[in-house]
Amino acid sequence: MTCSIELKNVSQSFGNNSSGSLGHKKSTSANMANKNKAATITLFKNLDLTINQGQSYAITGPSGAGKSSLLMLLSGLEKPTSGQGNFINDNQLSTLDTLRSDIGFIFQQFHLLPELTALHNVALPLKLRGDKHAISKAKHWLEKVGLSDRAGHKPSQLSGGEQQRVAIARALVFSPKFIFADEPTGNLDQHNAKEISDILFACCQENNAGLIIVTHSNAMARKAQHIYSLAGGELTKTPSIHVTEKQKVTKYLSTEEQQVASC
Numbered sequence: 001m002t003c004s005i006e007l008k009n010v011s012q013s014f015g016n017n018s019s020g021s022l023g024h025k026k027s028t029s030a031n032m033a034n035k036n037k038a039a040t041i042t043l044f045k046n047l048d049l050t051i052n053q054g055q056s057y058a059i060t061g062p063s064g065a066g067k068s069s070l071l072m073l074l075s076g077l078e079k080p081t082s083g084q085g086n087f088i089n090d091n092q093l094s095t096l097d098t099l100r101s102d103i104g105f106i107f108q109q110f111h112l113l114p115e116l117t118a119l120h121n122v123a124l125p126l127k128l129r130g131d132k133h134a135i136s137k138a139k140h141w142l143e144k145v146g147l148s149d150r151a152g153h154k155p156s157q158l159s160g161g162e163q164q165r166v167a168i169a170r171a172l173v174f175s176p177k178f179i180f181a182d183e184p185t186g187n188l189d190q191h192n193a194k195e196i197s198d199i200l201f202a203c204c205q206e207n208n209a210g211l212i213i214v215t216h217s218n219a220m221a222r223k224a225q226h227i228y229s230l231a232g233g234e235l236t237k238t239p240s241i242h243v244t245e246k247q248k249v250t251k252y253l254s255t256e257e258q259q260v261a262s263c
């Protein structure tokens with residue numbers, strides 16, 4: 001059973017006249033209303049996008065284009081100014097706010113709880129769900145991201161790359177259907193960025209989670225099956241140059257060798 005998220009004809013604006021998250025203040029005079037109109041920021045209009053579980057998506061584009069805002073809409077954490085967001089699960093249609101328990105988030109700044117060890121940071125989402133096996137599952141995930149030996153360390157005792165591995169384990173530990181990652185390698189050096197990106201793609205693939213990444217890194221975007229660019233209010237699909245590990249190897253082989261390799 002595959003789930004999907006779809007945005008239909010969605011527009012997002014921010015300002016005192018809008019229904020965006022900060023658009024709750026009411027103007028009291030005509031003058032004020034004119035000023036507010038001028039201050040409205042329109043990020044995008046009439047945007048359509050469908051995301052499927054088990055597939056990977058990269059969203060690139062300049063700072064301020066609205067990439068983070070688009071993630072907030074896709075994950076159902078914010079509502080669009082207009083248009084419709086649907087979560088389709090086994091042909092059942094519901095609104096995106098029902099997604100909450102099925103999504104994991106990874107941020108550029110890691111956002112780990114400083115007082116908790118790596119193990120307890122990873123176990124937290126399970127404990128909040130009342131899972132009695134939280135600690136053993138968290139241990140398993142720390143192992144997957146290569147951090148078993150740092151389980152007892154607090155975030156301040158870990159490097160940036162290590163903290164992001166903990167954040168990946170925490171996002172995936174409860175097997176969410178979708179993972180949203182907002183510039184997950186933005187604070188890391190090139191070597192760590194590659195490692196984190198490899199771990200993230202591999203873990204999502206293994207868990208059959210849909211992965212939606214906002215990134216400025218071309219190397220990371222190229223790993224995704226679908227690449228979009230958001231700029232000037234337009235979301236454009238760029239031809240994907242995604243190659244699977246198998247294709248990477250077999251493209252150097254003769255036809256006969258490829259037949260043997262595909263067995």
Ligand SMILES: Nc1ncnc2c1ncn2[C@@H]1O[C@H](COP(=O)(O)OP(=O)(O)O)[C@@H](O)[C@H]1O
Binds near residue numbers: 022063
């Ligand atoms: N809740 C909000 N209220 C008002 N303005 C916002 C809000 N969220 C984002 N913005 C504005 O929308 C624009 C796009 O922001 P963002 O989605 O963070 O872009 P990006 O992630 O592409 O850099 C920015 O100018 C930002 O200040």
Ligand SMILES: [Mg+2]
Binds near residue numbers: 067068069182
């Ligand atoms: Mg952003």
